[in-house]
Amino acid sequence: MERIYVAVRARPLSPEESKTSPWRISGNSVYLHNQPTKFDFGRVFGEDCKTVDIFEARTKEIVASVVRGFNGTVFAYGQTSSGKTYTMRGSVKEPGIIPLSVLELFCSIEKEMDREFLVRMSYMEIYNEEINDLLAPEHRKLQIHESLERGIYVAGLKEEIVTSPEQVLELVEFAHRHIGETNMNLYSSRSHTIFRMIVESRERSEEGDSINCFDAVRVSTLNLVDLAGSERVVKTGAEGLRLKEGSHINKSLLTLGTVIKKLSDGVESQGGHVPYRDSKLTRILQAALGGNANTAIICNITLSQIHADETKSSLLFASRALQVKNCACVNEILTDAALLKRQKKEIEELRAKFLSSQSEHLEEEILNLRNTLLQSELEKERIALELEEEKKAKAHRDRRLLEQAKKIENLSSLILCSERNDRTTHSTKSNLEADILEAIEEEPELSLLHPSSELVQENEDLVDSIPFSSSLSEISDYTDRMECFSLPNAQALLNVTSRRKKHQNRACISLMKFGDVKIGELKISCSEVQSTPIKSYSSSLYHLPDGASLGHNNLTLREPEAIIVIKHLHEQIKSLEVEETSVQRNLDNVVALATEQNASFREKYDEVCFFFSHFNFVKINTLFHETESFLIESYLKFSNKGDLIKTFLIPKSKFRNPNQSPNPLPFPLIAAGPPSLFRPFSLSNSPLSLPNPLSHIKSFPLEIKPSFLIYLSPISKYENNFRF
């Protein structure tokens, strides 16, 4: 929105008029010298100003905008004889706004190299509220029409195509408006004239390339309006025809004043009625006054004393016009083809924009990916460093594990031998239990030790103390501890096992010795009794067996009594010999049973060897933890596929806890535990040359991810050392 530009031009006064003029001009203000009221405008041009200055101030710019497609209107307003016609048409000496604008228009067109123009002109007058064509005098009483395409237009008005300023000015020169002589002006304008330049333009196309050019045509109009001056009958002395002309002039100017007042009060913007149709002048200038146009009003005034009231009235009108705002825009007419091309161009522009924004998005994505890559590389480096440290730590552990692996070999055989002894002992218990217990009672130090339970208890306590979801460092720490505690000290176990064997042997030997000694003692007693003369004796001495009392040399027995004693002793000897035979038989049975069990175990062992020499990665199904046996699923050795090969059950009694020591399984145990705590007991650089099972856990398919792993050594390497 832009305000209407209003400039004031004061006509030169005669010396007499100047003396009595009550008006003063100061800057851009006009005021009566004895009144405080001031009229301020965009520009106030004094008596000495040139029309070209007024043109330069604003009109020139309006003309240039017309060439660019905006509507423009400049009109001169003022009382009769104030210099309106002089300003608009000029004189021989001083060109007016019309010739200056025409020259400027063609000059501007010449500068627009990329557009081609078609300029037409029309010239009309509104005389007594009738529109006459000044270029075609026969065209009279033309009607005003309005259409969507053309807006408000005068039907039948001749539009002359013009190609040069001279052509235009010549046409203007020969156009004859209504003028008449009044008391105030020898050549008083009796009509409002509207000089119109219609400028059409479109983009200039390359020769023979009409497809690329737009069919959009800009059509703009420059209206240069020379209004008839308001007049007072008393001053003009008009009568008859002049009076009628004056009446129409005043009426149309009054409507113009009303329209300007309403527009300045904002009536139109509030949806109120603006009486454009009340006069042909306002109707034709409707777009210029309150619509799509850059508008300038040159208010011509006379500063003489006798026209002070009219001047005041003109200044009031000009002040109101200052408040009016217009909104000028480019007027473009689009054909269907032009519309299509315009839309195509818009689509192409949007597509280009979209692609550009997309490429920006892609660039952003690439940047993000690069950042991610950088981060992962940094992470990789960090992990590599950690891995290096881990390798060092592992090497350290390997050394320790190597030592312990050797201990395991010894322990495995020792423990298994120990178990066999246990079985043998338990099997013969039915027969020997009483004697052994008796021997133990006599020799408390013979009580059997249970190294496995001692060691198991120690390790169970440690395993239970490990949190399931531990950090790597914690796990490592625990693992170190496990390594320290899970494997029994070989020497200690050896001592324990040896002590156990020793005690068991001692128990058997003691038992045997006990029987032999007893028989021997009885035989000695018997021979002593036979060789001792029969003496008197106390009956209490016959209470046998009591070897201690039999050894008294001072005892004397009578013959019959001695015979009885000897008999009794013989019976005892016989009974002991029978008992000895029975013990020997039982021992033989036990040995036979052990041999049989050994053979059975050997069979199982061979079966296990078969699987575990090929498939040594197994999974223990947790579902069976609560049952009597573990379900062990064996998978192809270190296969990425992890194909299930065979499942078999191991009694729980055989496998209470894989971390326990001694190994409860009938095959060497290398590693065991839940995946999070899975630690190999033997590593790749050990003499066993086993790959590190940890590296294969990740490659285990998810669906068979083991909840508990045990890792068994290839049996063949242990076969020679493995004994039941």
Ligand SMILES: Nc1ncnc2c1ncn2[C@@H]1O[C@H](COP(=O)(O)OP(=O)(O)OP(=O)(O)O)[C@@H](O)[C@H]1O
């Ligand atoms: N700035 C000026 N310099 C010299 N002469 C001027 C100037 N303005 C007006 N005149 C002279 O004053 C007289 C009246 O001017 P003009 O005809 O332009 O008035 P007008 O406002 O058009 O009157 P009307 O409304 O009656 O047509 C003319 O003789 C004109 O030459």
